[in-house]
Amino acid sequence: MEDRKLTVRAVERALDILMCFTKGKELGLTEIASSIGLHKSTVHRLMTTLEEKGFVIRDMATEKYRLGLKIWELSAHLSQSDDPAVLLLPQMEQLRDRLGETVSLYLRDGTDRIRIQAVQSNQAIRRVAAVGARLPLYVGASSKVLLAYADASILQAVLDSPDWPASVDKSQYVAQLQDIRQRGFATSYEEREPGAAAVSAPIFDRSGKVAAALSVSGPVSRLSPETLIEFGPVLIEAARDMGMMIHA
Structure with a gap:
């Protein structure tokens, strides 16, 4: 029997509902x-169950839902020894203190990237990196790093996407991806958003796989193209040290 036939439809739908909250903190039935x-009637029944189990909370005044405490309870039990977001946090803080800019950690999920950890810059003007943000693998330094070392099928899927920006x-x-593999890091200068620049390097685990x-990102007023190039070797060194901490 195919795996699809083994899927419990109600569970699948409930998980789809929970994933909606990656796009907004508070959502109404119509939006979901x-x-x-x-x-809406189907969603209402599922939301009632999720609410009873503590996975969502309903605001009685607005009739909108937000994630409940059970989600945070589950996340608190993630294995810290295997979770890069927890394991690499001290090293990310050291890198932030050394370079003075926001440091982020991204994982690839299909044809998207997800920011799983961020250490904010102490500068008054800074990029606020939202942990949990899901971004497409089209532009941006970390996107190019993740694609540069991805399987050819992943790269082709991104290139064939109908959402590929016509300007690129x-x-x-x-x-560019070939150049990134040769020099070991990627840069972006106002590619994804105006006024922002970034430099990124891959973290390889002990098996040689990109983990x-x-x-490192910040405003273009501080991160010139020349500064990004200067930061590149620093990120490669930091990423190499972090990779030694990650199990294959």
């Missing part, structure tokens, strides 16, 4: 139903 393509030439992009992308 529209997002996952279910009727695909052949030039692929050439995450380490990124």
